[in-house]
Amino acid sequence: MTMSEQNGDERTAVSVIGLGRLGARLAQAFLNAGHGTTVWNRTGSKADALVAQGAVRAADVRAAVAASPLVVLCLPDYATGAELLGPVADGLGGRVLVNLTSGTPEDAVRTADWAREHGAGYLDGAAMSGTRLVGRPEALFVFSGSQEAFAAHRGTLSSLGDARHLGEDPALAPVYDTALFGMVWGALAGFHHSLALAGAAGVAPTAFAAVAVGHMPFIISLLAEHARQIEDDRFPDDDGTVDVHRAAMGHLLDTSRAQGVGTELPELLRTLLERTAAEGHGASGIASVAKAIARG
Ligand SMILES: NC(=O)c1ccc[n+]([C@@H]2O[C@H](COP(=O)([O-])OP(=O)(O)OC[C@H]3O[C@@H](n4cnc5c(N)ncnc54)[C@H](OP(=O)(O)O)[C@@H]3O)[C@@H](O)[C@H]2O)c1
Numbered sequence: 001m002t003m004s005e006q007n008g009d010e011r012t013a014v015s016v017i018g019l020g021r022l023g024a025r026l027a028q029a030f031l032n033a034g035h036g037t038t039v040w041n042r043t044g045s046k047a048d049a050l051v052a053q054g055a056v057r058a059a060d061v062r063a064a065v066a067a068s069p070l071v072v073l074c075l076p077d078y079a080t081g082a083e084l085l086g087p088v089a090d091g092l093g094g095r096v097l098v099n100l101t102s103g104t105p106e107d108a109v110r111t112a113d114w115a116r117e118h119g120a121g122y123l124d125g126a127a128m129s130g131t132r133l134v135g136r137p138e139a140l141f142v143f144s145g146s147q148e149a150f151a152a153h154r155g156t157l158s159s160l161g162d163a164r165h166l167g168e169d170p171a172l173a174p175v176y177d178t179a180l181f182g183m184v185w186g187a188l189a190g191f192h193h194s195l196a197l198a199g200a201a202g203v204a205p206t207a208f209a210a211v212a213v214g215h216m217p218f219i220i221s222l223l224a225e226h227a228r229q230i231e232d233d234r235f236p237d238d239d240g241t242v243d244v245h246r247a248a249m250g251h252l253l254d255t256s257r258a259q260g261v262g263t264e265l266p267e268l269l270r271t272l273l274e275r276t277a278a279e280g281h282g283a284s285g286i287a288s289v290a291k292a293i294a295r296g
Helices: 021-032 044-052 061-067 078-091 105-117 147-157 172-200 205-232 242-259 264-281 286-295
Strands: 014-017 037-040 070-073 096-099 121-127 140-145 162-165
Touching: 014 021, 014 061, 021 037, 021 044, 021 070, 037 044, 037 061, 061 078, 070 078, 078 096, 078 105, 096 105, 096 147, 105 121, 105 140, 105 172, 121 147, 121 172, 140 147, 140 172, 147 162, 172 205, 172 242, 172 264, 205 286, 242 264, 242 286, 264 286
Parallel strands: 014 037, 014 070, 070 096, 096 121, 140 162
Antiparallel strands: 121 140
16 A cells, blocks of 8 residues: 555556456445556446446456556456457566465466566455445455465555455465355354244344343354464363264254254264264364364
């Protein structure tokens, strides 16, 4: 971020290639934050609403790349990005390519190498908060790759939300992307199961959600606490032992079965607790489950 950008009297121009559900939101956020925004999409009509608000329509991908020092890609996969940018790679020199397409760590490393060969800085990225929150400070965006490129464009990327740089290794963004995706699904699946169980007892989903939200600070506190325990390889039983939780999981399983709701989730969790106990951690704290998972 330049001094003048910090002062708000200069905004880096951005080009967004791919205006699907996410890409259109990204372009909108840059536009809202006052960045000159150039857009290109295969189906041209998807740019209309943005152009009506002041975005510039690029005639083709080459023009989109040429228009801005910061070029953001948001496509279904890396192969599509390679297909579109391959023929215009000679125009990438001196620019920073930010790829918010979902993919694998290998995709990210390969694309970073390719960008470097063509004289471009590269940031791999992942949008972690869906599309609705894009442009708000709570929308998490993770980036990895060139620290220099991130430092230069941090202010612009912060137009999208909470922009975090994870490190120089471009693989880190997809690693966090998939890990956080798994975490969110674990939490949501637990919530969905609770709703079914409470619902079978006549509790309305919104009533249950109101109480569940109040329980979240405790769960959040466990994340940092368990992370520390895992790093220290010490598993105190303050939050209960694996054996105690294994018995409680049996109750959850029995109650679910009795209420006629799906038992997939408690079965999975009981399997994990049983394996952890079988590996000698029955009397350890519950964070020792992470050891069992890491061993596979
Ligand atoms: N949507 C989300 O909540 C979300 C959240 C996090 C990450 N992501 C990731 O963001 C990326 C885009 O997702 P999305 O939801 O925006 O997808 P989407 O709504 O399906 O949009 C796909 C975009 O790619 C373009 N496209 C597809 N094939 C193409 C081709 N062969 N050549 C040129 N353009 C092509 C489409 O153009 P047309 O308009 O011409 O079809 C469209 O602009 C994905 O990797 C996704 O995993 C999405």
